[in-house]
Amino acid sequence: MQTTTFYRVAWAALALTFVVVILGAYVRLSDAGLGCPDWPGCYGQLLDVPDQAAQIAEANSAYPHRPVEPAKAWKEMIHRYCAGTLGLLILALAVLAWRGRRQTDQPVTLPLVLLGLIIFQSMLGMWTVTWQLKPVVVMAHLLGGLTTLSLLVWLLLGQHNNRKLLVTVESRALRSYALLGLALLVGQIALGGWTSANYAALACPDFPTCQSQWWPPLDFREAFTPWRGLGRSYEGGVLANDARVTIHIMHRIGALIVALYLGWLSWRLVATTRNRTLQLAGGAIAVLLIVQLGLGIANVMLHLPLPVAVAHTGGAALLLLSLVTLNHLLRPEATV
Template sequence: MQNNKPLIIFTLILALGVISLGAFTRLTDAGLGCPDWPGCYGLIDVPQTETQIAKAEMAFPERPVEPAKAWNEMIHRYFAGTLGLLIGLIFILSFKNRDQGGPLYLPLLMLGVVIFQAALGAWTVTLKLMPIIVMGHLLGGFLTLCLLYLLLLRVSKVNDRSMDASLTRYTPFAFIGIVILTLQIALGGWTSSNYAALVCQELPVCHDGWMTQLTFSESFQLIPPERETYEFGHLGAAERITIHAMHRIGAMITLIYLAWLALTLFFKARSAGLKKSAAVMGLILIIQVALGVSNVVFSLPLAVAVAHNVVAALLMLALITITYSLKSRPENAYV
């Protein structure tokens, strides 16, 4: 599997690109730019000629062709499809080389996740942007990226704990950090999929009186009432304020916890590798907070909002690096 390291790195970069394109598609309201799946108005690309557009709008009269949105969606699908093929290739090569002791279960798990991701992509369209499906699709993309990165760490035989054996006691705290960050990413996905990103435009949490508007039962109802479409949201102002406020509070908890973890490991670590990983995670955390504040101050500019998604992914990878370094395992372990 060591020979496939360049392929894994390329696929990892592509996975990060797919997450970026997914965020761009979602933030440009292009999730239904193509009302069918896997094609677009029955084509493998976007309707472009007058004849194609006329036929498309006859087939889908409720969804007039918007070429810019349709291209955003189809480019995302092209890249996601390529990612799926590359993950399939990684699994095939891992299976062929299983006698060499490579980690087969990770490629198998990735293959299962990417197949389910394809189903979520289809359901995103057929269920008209139902929030739980959109959020699940986002989390599936992050999971795919994390599994690829973990596979890269495994095949690279990363083990830089020789001078930090005493810090293995912080492993559970690193795992807790992963859980907290995952929940925060899920809250971000829930905020975005319910079109609640702009309901609170003041810091640190929301406008005056936000606490009196909190309502949790409908705000976090995973299976919503059936509607013709969930595009542009189906919840009222109070529900969206609740979702956004919980995302802000979650961001504060995540900041405090990960900052504590990064600072603790930075000052206690003796190995250069672990100290560097803690410093990198701290830097990414600062950038992520700055992007979050910028989203509020500048009313969700597209570039900043996309970067907020990408940096969240990088923050998770940095946390995985630290957790992997801390986790007690035999020297030279491969899997």
């Protein structure tokens, strides 16, 4: 009974984590990241957003540098409500794991790691607001959300170890190839987060060239300076054109590298292995990769429409989970 409840909570946490990641992308891409200039409340209100004339006037007086925009404020607060609920689910998961720690099939370490991670995520959420969308914090917050998602999937995949649903390793080389693919994808997602946080997604409004050039002027030093101090707002971006172009170009190059490698990896899984599960994993990676590349190109050609941009984040999350699943399939002895 204990284990059944544990995994039900884990499934609920997984679903909500995906929602939180997508909501976070929606908030960021709709320029609502500073819809509430304080934390954890919104213009001093913990459970509401100023939407009456008197409330708005009072909030504008208290925060003259950030006039109330109720629509943006509600987007931010809904994201916080969902993130707070996720925190409670992860806490429940850790409590259940600790209470059942004497059971041989009860994971303990990973739920406690998830609890620490979600606490750190809440701090990153606070710094995102109080440090006014500082790019390194925004990128770290995205990676933290995707790490939470990945660890929950790893935890749930471990549920079936004793039921022999996972595949037997056919080649030790595949483990290394899968791990490298995961590492390359994480690096590309980090680049994507850096691109978005620095408002560089439309620095190259054409494709496959950039501003009608194959290799425009670049500025690597400014593009990848991680820390620029505090006390300034990064909303809308602070980098000059050449630095933003550099970030965008590097994200495109990263996408090409990842596409070639994961394309090769999926081909190897489908064409050279005889295990049906591995073939399905390879096929899933290939399909998600094609979709993700299409969404990336559409973002440029259509000038970053909100639904496509949010879907691009969702596609990255699903592609990441396919690589996490593959790595777990190749390590059926992994424990948590």
